[in-house]
Amino acid sequence: MGFKTIIEPFKIKVVEPIRITTPEEREMHLKDAGYNLFGLKADHVIIDFLTDSGTSAMSDRQWSGIMLGDEAYSGSKSWIRMREAIYNLTGYPYIFPTHQGRAAERIVYGALGGKGKVFISNTHFDTTRANIEVTGAEAIDIPVPEASDTALNKPFKGNMDVGRLKELISKHGKENIGAVILTVTNNSSGGQPVSMQNAKEVGALCRLNGIMFILDCCRIAENAYFIKRDEKGFEDMTYKEIATQMFSLADASVMSAKKDALVNMGGFFAMHDKAFADKCRESLIIGEGYITYGGLSGRDMEAIATGLEEVFDPDYLNYRIKSTAYLGNKLHQKGIPVMMPIGGHAVYIDAKKFYPHIPVENFPGQALACELYLKGGIRSCEIGSVMFGHTDNKGKFVPAAMELVRLAIPRRVYTQSHIEYVIEVFDKLLEDREKVSGYKITEAPRYLRHFTARFEKTGVKMSVSGGR
Numbered sequence: 001m002g003f004k005t006i007i008e009p010f011k012i013k014v015v016e017p018i019r020i021t022t023p024e025e026r027e028m029h030l031k032d033a034g035y036n037l038f039g040l041k042a043d044h045v046i047i048d049f050l051t052d053s054g055t056s057a058m059s060d061r062q063w064s065g066i067m068l069g070d071e072a073y074s075g076s077k078s079w080i081r082m083r084e085a086i087y088n089l090t091g092y093p094y095i096f097p098t099h100q101g102r103a104a105e106r107i108v109y110g111a112l113g114g115k116g117k118v119f120i121s122n123t124h125f126d127t128t129r130a131n132i133e134v135t136g137a138e139a140i141d142i143p144v145p146e147a148s149d150t151a152l153n154k155p156f157k158g159n160m161d162v163g164r165l166k167e168l169i170s171k172h173g174k175e176n177i178g179a180v181i182l183t184v185t186n187n188s189s190g191g192q193p194v195s196m197q198n199a200k201e202v203g204a205l206c207r208l209n210g211i212m213f214i215l216d217c218c219r220i221a222e223n224a225y226f227i228k229r230d231e232k233g234f235e236d237m238t239y240k241e242i243a244t245q246m247f248s249l250a251d252a253s254v255m256s257a258k259k260d261a262l263v264n265m266g267g268f269f270a271m272h273d274k275a276f277a278d279k280c281r282e283s284l285i286i287g288e289g290y291i292t293y294g295g296l297s298g299r300d301m302e303a304i305a306t307g308l309e310e311v312f313d314p315d316y317l318n319y320r321i322k323s324t325a326y327l328g329n330k331l332h333q334k335g336i337p338v339m340m341p342i343g344g345h346a347v348y349i350d351a352k353k354f355y356p357h358i359p360v361e362n363f364p365g366q367a368l369a370c371e372l373y374l375k376g377g378i379r380s381c382e383i384g385s386v387m388f389g390h391t392d393n394k395g396k397f398v399p400a401a402m403e404l405v406r407l408a409i410p411r412r413v414y415t416q417s418h419i420e421y422v423i424e425v426f427d428k429l430l431e432d433r434e435k436v437s438g439y440k441i442t443e444a445p446r447y448l449r450h451f452t453a454r455f456e457k458t459g460v461k462m463s464v465s466g467g468r
């Protein structure tokens, strides 16, 4: 206590080399990838901030648990440990493993969705939206209005707009609402946390109307950190107690274990209602695997059980949130338009403000993501009109609400000097920002186009000089 330096609360026991590429190599690699960072080889990336999903470093306890993994087809010891860890945390009696979060989403929203149904969320994550829309249902985002003011430094900008929720329930009719989904923290809206008060209000409205209330709880531990720090009345509770209280407000939860369970693969869904569980169980067996492993190996389940304990360690959470804020605040001090306050798992840059001369139909976020790679070998992720924009049935371009670039920080992977390097790369980006131009899409699939779309540069040639 009392020291400014945030030390990583772990020692490094195994290392993975990073290859240092040149700007010329990177220009070639990015061109080959169709200017889509998902298309790069990981070995051509110096600092990989593409995602915090499945990129955690596991602990010595998790790795030793791998050897204890029980690979029995049915009733595996590792499943029993995983189920117990989830039950202790969530209190849900019906718990099902899946190979990752979107498999849980496909099953849960497949059971609740269909033509004519409406889903309402603070913000649907991209795979959540896709799994809802593919059933023919509609997905509506109602973040609080201050969520789109990226400069506003206010806690709990991840909240749902409860007034709008009331309006939407009367507009669509409660019987047509598949579920109300609270994403904690709100990944697609800056990784901003959701307050307990908001979860209580949303839960109360759902209960009153008999609507299913689901938590997308990928980052529930990070969210609990913000509640303890910023919401009155939670100062003396543990992070785990706060998470458990939030779970108790919802009817069901969906989790990608690749986030706060500190593993490389896995997920689950869990609920109170038996009839709903019965419906989901069938599709789990058809699509994922038997009910005691879902799509997972015994060793994966062992690591999830341990990760769900480790993530609530106060030293870990303190380091996690403060080191993310360190990067964000340093960029903010340089005048880079970062989303404020800094979220839990990532720093988000407002690319529309960083490149005001690039029109949204030429994807300023994509331009920024490409520049970060070309200048510093940093891989980030556009969360803007490439991901959420579309062309309407009159052929008109409809942009996303925001043009963000996400620097997602893998858990327990990078050290302070990696972060200092990233901060330096931004100095290079500031040097020639007016010269950078936008992109256009040359090829894209119908759903989740950001993963595989290809791009071409538009306008003036982009400068890639300097910066190793």
Ligand SMILES: *Cc1c(COP(=O)(O)O)cnc(C)c1O
Pocket (backbone or CB within 6 Å): 053, 100, 101, 102, 103, 125, 127, 128, 183, 187, 216, 218, 255, 256, 257, 258, 259, 266, 267
């Ligand atoms: C990652 C994520 C998902 C999907 O999980 P996968 O494990 O990637 O399939 C769903 N919701 C949110 C909020 C996420 O961050």
